[in-house]
Amino acid sequence: MSTNGVDKKRRRFLVNLTAGVGAVGSGFAVAPFVMSMTPSERAKAAGAPVEVDISKLEPGQLLTVKWRGKPVWLLNRTPVMMDSLKGLADILEDPESTDAEQPTYAKGIARAIKPELLVVVGLCTHLGCSPDKKLEAGAGAGLGADWPGGFFCPCHGSKFDLSGRVYKNVPAPRNLPVPPYSFKSDTEIVLGIDQKEGVA
Amino acid sequence: MQSLLEWVDARFPLLKVWNEHLAEYYAPKNFNFWYYFGSLAILMLVLQIFSGIFLTIHYKPDVGLAFASVEYIMRDVPWGWFIRYLHSTGASAFFIVIYLHMFRALLYGSHRGPRELVWIMGMVIFVALMAESFMGYLLPWGNMSYWGAQVIINLFDAIPVIGPGLSEWIRGDFVISDATLNRFFAFHVAAVPLVLVILVFMHIVALHRVGSNNPDGIEIKENKGADGIPLDGIPFHPYYTVKDIVAVVVFLIVLSSVLFFAPELGGWFLEHDNFTPANVLQTPPEIVPLWYFTPYYSILRACTPDYMIYLSIFVGIVGAMTLFSARNIMVKAVAVVTPLILIVGFYTLEAKFWGVVAMGVSIMVFFALPWLDRSTVKSIRYRGWMYKTALGIFVVTFLVLGYLGTQPPEGLYKALAQIGTLIYFAFFAFMPWYSQIDKTKPVPERVT
Numbered sequence: 001m002s003t004n005g006v007d008k009k010r011r012r013f014l015v016n017l018t019a020g021v022g023a024v025g026s027g028f029a030v031a032p033f034v035m036s037m038t039p040s041e042r043a044k045a046a047g048a049p050v051e052v053d054i055s056k057l058e059p060g061q062l063l064t065v066k067w068r069g070k071p072v073w074l075l076n077r078t079p080v081m082m083d084s085l086k087g088l089a090d091i092l093e094d095p096e097s098t099d100a101e102q103p104t105y106a107k108g109i110a111r112a113i114k115p116e117l118l119v120v121v122g123l124c125t126h127l128g129c130s131p132d133k134k135l136e137a138g139a140g141a142g143l144g145a146d147w148p149g150g151f152f153c154p155c156h157g158s159k160f161d162l163s164g165r166v167y168k169n170v171p172a173p174r175n176l177p178v179p180p181y182s183f184k185s186d187t188e189i190v191l192g193i194d195q196k197e198g199v200a
Numbered sequence: 201m202q203s204l205l206e207w208v209d210a211r212f213p214l215l216k217v218w219n220e221h222l223a224e225y226y227a228p229k230n231f232n233f234w235y236y237f238g239s240l241a242i243l244m245l246v247l248q249i250f251s252g253i254f255l256t257i258h259y260k261p262d263v264g265l266a267f268a269s270v271e272y273i274m275r276d277v278p279w280g281w282f283i284r285y286l287h288s289t290g291a292s293a294f295f296i297v298i299y300l301h302m303f304r305a306l307l308y309g310s311h312r313g314p315r316e317l318v319w320i321m322g323m324v325i326f327v328a329l330m331a332e333s334f335m336g337y338l339l340p341w342g343n344m345s346y347w348g349a350q351v352i353i354n355l356f357d358a359i360p361v362i363g364p365g366l367s368e369w370i371r372g373d374f375v376i377s378d379a380t381l382n383r384f385f386a387f388h389v390a391a392v393p394l395v396l397v398i399l400v401f402m403h404i405v406a407l408h409r410v411g412s413n414n415p416d417g418i419e420i421k422e423n424k425g426a427d428g429i430p431l432d433g434i435p436f437h438p439y440y441t442v443k444d445i446v447a448v449v450v451f452l453i454v455l456s457s458v459l460f461f462a463p464e465l466g467g468w469f470l471e472h473d474n475f476t477p478a479n480v481l482q483t484p485p486e487i488v489p490l491w492y493f494t495p496y497y498s499i500l501r502a503c504t505p506d507y508m509i510y511l512s513i514f515v516g517i518v519g520a521m522t523l524f525s526a527r528n529i530m531v532k533a534v535a536v537v538t539p540l541i542l543i544v545g546f547y548t549l550e551a552k553f554w555g556v557v558a559m560g561v562s563i564m565v566f567f568a569l570p571w572l573d574r575s576t577v578k579s580i581r582y583r584g585w586m587y588k589t590a591l592g593i594f595v596v597t598f599l600v601l602g603y604l605g606t607q608p609p610e611g612l613y614k615a616l617a618q619i620g621t622l623i624y625f626a627f628f629a630f631m632p633w634y635s636q637i638d639k640t641k642p643v644p645e646r647v648t
């Protein structure tokens with residue numbers, strides 16, 4: 001085959017160059033489509049704070065409210081429930097809540113601004129089911145006689161105590177997250193706005 | 201008529217395509233029961249696309265309207281219930297057909313050379329089919345739809361670094377919402393079906409390039425007559441077209457019986473919790489995927505922190521065996537380094553992440569099957585007891601894992617799922633050894 005004066009090397013270079021530029025161009029052309037699938041401005045704006053009246057929340061009662069499309073639990077813990085939080089350190093993954101699953105004002109074993117009022121996002125840290133409320137201690141919950149009360153995720157069997165702290169050797173790796181919240185007054189809290197340090 | 205055909209043929213290779221793929225496509229003459237499921241899979245694909253189009257005519261992809269629009273189809277649209285049940289029952293039927301179709305390959309070594317690409321394309325179809333049914337399940341916006349999607353999308357969250365951004369990108373929102381429903385609709389009715397059709401086309405083109413395998417696992421192309429036609433081959437049309445039509449009739453009888461008399465099959469084909477609308481605040485008491493996902497779901501749930509020790513031992517053994525049998529120094533290096541990295545990872549990254557990895561691997565490992573199998577024969581008819589036993593145990597394990605996936609992961613069930621997971625992986629991981637040392641029987645020259 002005669003080369004007919006064709007410079008093969010140069011031709012190959014030009015072909016590769018054209019293909020390369022074309023590939024980069026295609027990459028840019030794909031970008032708008034990929035970006036169009038990220039959360040829209042409207043979705044980003046939807047996360048407004050939610051005010052909750054807790055004056056009618058009796059001791060032992062749990063209230064579920066919707067915040068940013070997620071269930072948030074408000075549990076008014078009785079003294080007995082508060083007692084159940086102690087002495088669990090051995091069976092919990094992170095008893096002192098040192099992982100960054102809560103604002104700094106909600107650490108420790110109670111994980112709350114006002115110790116008796118628990119505020120947590122009711123979504124399992126495994127794959128996001130909403131755990132069942134098994135608040136009663138004892139065999140009645142179907143989780144064995146030594147169940148101290150807490151939450152049980154039906155999806156893959158994760159267990160949490162009444163502070164939303166996760167048990168060891170369950171699929172969920174972390175404690176239930178505490179959302180940012182603050183007290184507007186004694187009987188009203190605001191989900192989504194951080195408590196100022198040192199207040200309340 | 202004849203002249204019309206000639207007119208077309210001069211402009212479009214009608215006769216050529218007809219002959220190459222039907223009238224002069226020579227298939228082995230010894231196809232048995234297991235060879236029906238390819239044609240039946242095509243039938244199911246057509247039925248799903250067809251019934252899906254008619255559902256789309258009435259369905260509304262909007263969180264405020266979706267659930268009610270499905271109920272409207274069921275109650276008010278003339279024959280709407282039929283179309284909906286055809287689609288929902290059809291999805292399960294499709295998976296039954298596909299699982300049997302894949303099992304046939306394990307029986308007769310159809311995934312082995314030269315059909316590796318047929319197998320790989322089949323596996324891509326399988327993965328696409330899982331995505332298709334997963335996204336379709338969100339559309340009725342029932343409570344199981346919502347929480348099922350929540351769990352599966354959160355799987356991506358477990359991937360280090362990119363996970364959270366990725367799951368946000370899939371949802372199009374910070375939680376599952378209207379944005380998610382709308383895009384799943386687009387993928388379910390347009391993008392994935394299109395991909396499936398193209399893949400099936402390629403699957404068959406690849407198959408017709410190499411020719412079908414058969415229950416004896418013999419290459420019929422190695423014995424050709426003077427006319428160049430395989431001695432053990434018969435034209436696909438009319439022999440197998442007619443044979444397959446009989447299978448279609450029987451299959452449709454079974455499908456219709458389920459469709460008309462037990463369309464939800466006691467919650468196995470359509471779950472009860474999906475007849476309540478999605479409730480963002482309340483997970484159904486027991487969240488279970490549809491049956492065809494449950495084996496992998498069991499594997500996902502098996503990975504808790506106390507399981508890591510067994511996984512470590514497992515990868516250690518596989519690594520050590522590879523180290524001793526491999527000749528290539530590179531392979532030896534990989535056999536040492538990979539288990540070490542994995543074991544370190546088992547104890548540093550969350551067990552949740554490894555659950556996701558295990559589930560991913562349990563599906564993806566099928567891609568490697570043509571290379572894991574080292575037997576000198578293809579068909580189970582000429583293999584020894586080792587492969588037969590291994591395959592038997594694997595099938596039982598797969599079914600048991602599938603059952604356990606529908607049960608709460610507690611006590612005995614959890615332990616069984618963890619044992620099952622190891623057996624599942626052992627089937628693949630040790631295949632290079634047991635398939636090789638297994639005593640085989642002599643393979644006949646011609647099909648029997």
Ligand code: HEM
Nearest residue numbers: 235238239241242302305310311319322323325326412413
């Ligand atoms: C939409 C789904 C699918 C369709 C419509 C389809 C269709 C077909 C058809 C018509 C055949 C030839 C007839 C037969 O041998 O039964 C075939 C062969 C084959 N398919 Fe599929 N298939 C699908 C999915 C899969 C999957 C998921 C796999 C496995 C991962 C697979 C693996 C194979 C193999 C290995 C063969 C060759 C069988 C042999 O020659 O023994 N296919 N397929």
Ligand code: FES
Nearest residue numbers: 124126127153156
């Ligand atoms: S989602 Fe709660 S255990 Fe998996």
